[in-house]
Amino acid sequence: MTLCLSLLFLFTIQPSHSITTTTAYAADNSLQRVKARGKIVMATSPDYPPYEFQVSKNGKSEVVGMDVDIMKQVAKDLGVKLVVKSMSFSNVLVAVETGKADVAMSGINPTPERRQSVDFSEIYYNGGxxxxxxxxxxxxxxxxxxxxxxxxxxxxxxxxxxxxxxxxxxxxxxxxxxxxxxxxxxxxxxxxxxxxxxxxxxxxxxxxxxxxxxxxxxxLNKNDTGSAMALKKGSGTLVAAINKSITKIKAKGLPNQYLAQAGKYMKVNTHNTSMFHYWTYFAKGIEYTLLISAISVIFGVLLGTILALMRFSKSKIFHAISIAYVEFVRGTPLMVQVMFVYFGIGIVVNLPALLSGIIAVSLNSGAYVEEIIRGGINSVDKGQTEASASLGLAKTDTMRFVVLPQALKNIWPALGNEFVSLVKESSIVSIIGVTDLIYQLNIVRADTYRGVMPVFVAMIIYFVMTFILTRVLNYFEGRMKHAK
Structure with a gap:
């Protein structure tokens, strides 16, 4: 199943040369689809002032900038609502190609290489x-x-x-x-x-x-170096409608007005660049980091336990599945797994970024937990199972009441280390726009133009979280050692 989804993902994002442009446009319903939904989704990386960046307005974080203002006008002309979806710059075009967004707008230059994979609107601004x-x-x-x-x-x-x-x-x-x-x-x-x-x-x-x-x-050729909107291949009707808006926007000189407005927002951001002023950003990052970690720990342990039991099963199929899963997950980077769940599986089921991040981190953690539990089960003396058998206990009861409790004591330090690592490794979900601590850190850096201090603050926060978690785990480890 995983292999099939992988192939589907790879083929989907490749440009199709076998279908002519005329045929693609003839079957195009991109504009109709957007109007039917009543919204147009814009993918952007809000760390590129004055094009797009975040400000705190009335205690809430909001993406602003020239690109956002232009897209708001386009949405108004189309008679739909604008929805801004934030993610890393390296993923904004992928979001369009896989249908996660209708438009990618992040100061993108319509180079010939990019035109092979996506459609572009007319140039809306050329800043040089x-x-x-x-x-x-x-x-x-x-x-x-x-x-x-x-x-x-x-x-x-x-x-x-x-x-x-x-x-x-x-x-x-x-x-x-x-x-x-x-x-x-x-x-x-x-x-x-x-x-x-x-x-x-x-x-x-x-x-x-x-x-x-x-x-x-x-x-340079201005047609390749200005900023344009990127859309999925074959979005001819939507491109045509957007180009009409861009023509009106440029005729009214709105891009320069939007840049001036962005400058005012930037002054608000830099009026007070103390880290305490941005405490709500860090607090939100902590909230999402702990949420992802807590849920991933629960599902990771459940999945790891199931995989470990499958590993010890007499069924060759279950045994093979467990080994194949662990080897595959441990042999691929977590970042790739996060992107595959969000963009690849998203082709079939449109999963939100937060849910995709939780699923990817949980699946990754399950493979490592399986190895920890397997080692713990192997560490239990075989005499324990023999004694259980002599007392007439069934194999399932032996595993449940004799082997696993002893194994848990043996693996608790390693399992605790996996929990601590999960808090730090979950930061990778920021690449798909989940507002965890690393994501918020980059926003603060972009808004305040301070490169080191936000990093230092995030480092201290991570240390405090992992230190507290370590102390809690050590407490329960001590309780287990003294338990009879």
Whole structure:
């Protein structure tokens, strides 16, 4: 079943060259589908001011920025409600390809490579390309030519990354998923310059006196380098309707007005950049982290116990299933499993991001718990089962009343370590937009332009959570040792 879903996922996201554009559009009902639902879903990565970022309004977090304002106008023209779905930048196009969102909008450049996988609207804004450098290096780096053979940072999978590789001689390009991480790398001199769109570069310079902007000097085709909306292949009717809105928006000069509005929001964010001011963000992150961890622990233990019992079953089928499951899960990264559950299985069943994260983490934990329980069962002396058999106990009763209680005492430290690890490993769900602690950390970094302090706060929070959990587990371990 898993293999079938994997193949389905892979084939679904590949561009179809066997169907002509005319045929695809003839069968296209993308606009009708959006209007029938009464909403249009926008996938975005809200860590890219002034295009999209988060602010706290009336005690609630809200995604704002030029892209959001443009999309609101498009939704108004279509007569539907706008729903914003947040996730990492590397997943916004996948969200469109797999039907998780109708539109991806995150300062996306419609490059020829991306056009092979998704449809694009007309360009709605062209801000140009620039570099961010440290102000102390202003005399050293003055143009693109001066960056030759230097370390250039850029967001992975972006136009800026490809431009740095192809147009700066001898450049060593370092890619990261988040611009906030790249800015931190720049300020700590891990990279010499950061390739970024001009509006975002200007936003960072206005809010960080240690940074300076220089023009890129690239000679580019504006049709490939401006910002456009990405839609699923074959969404011709929806693209046409969106293009009508974009034409009106540009004619009225609204993008520049929206940028000015974004600037006002950014000033609100940077008016008070103390971590205490953003305590609600961290509190929400803690809430989701603990929720995911607690539920995943319960289902992980249940699944692990079932798999362990299957491993000891005389049925060759159950035995094989248990081994195959554990080997497969332990042989693939948790991040890939999270993305597969959300995007891959989401093709068949449209699961929410939070539920997808819980399922993926639970399934992953179950495989490791199975190995812990299996080791615990093996550690119980065989004489115990022989004695139980001599007393006339059935095998199920022997396992339930004799073996498992003794095994639990033996595996409790290892099981506790798995619980503690789960609290930390659950942070991976942030890539699909679950607002856990890591997700909130990146939002605070983007909003405040402070690279280190939010990381430090999150590190302390994780330590406090795991320290308390460790003390609780140690308490129960002591109770077990003294129990007769």
């Amino acid at each position: 390309q620039s570099f961010l450098i440290n102000k102390t290096d202003a005399g050293k780096y003055t143009s693109k030519a001066s960056l030759a053979h230097k370390i250039i940072g850029a967001q992975t999978g972006t136009l800026q990354y490809n431009l740095a590789k192809s147009k700066i001689p001898g450049a060593q390009v370092k890619g990261m998923d988040k611009n906030t991480d790249l800015v931190l790398a720049l300020k700590t001199h891990k990279i010499d310059a950061l390739g970024i769109e001009t509006p975002s570069a200007e936003a960072y310079v206005k809010n960080d006196p240690d940074l300076k902007m220089i023009k890129s000097g690239y000679s």
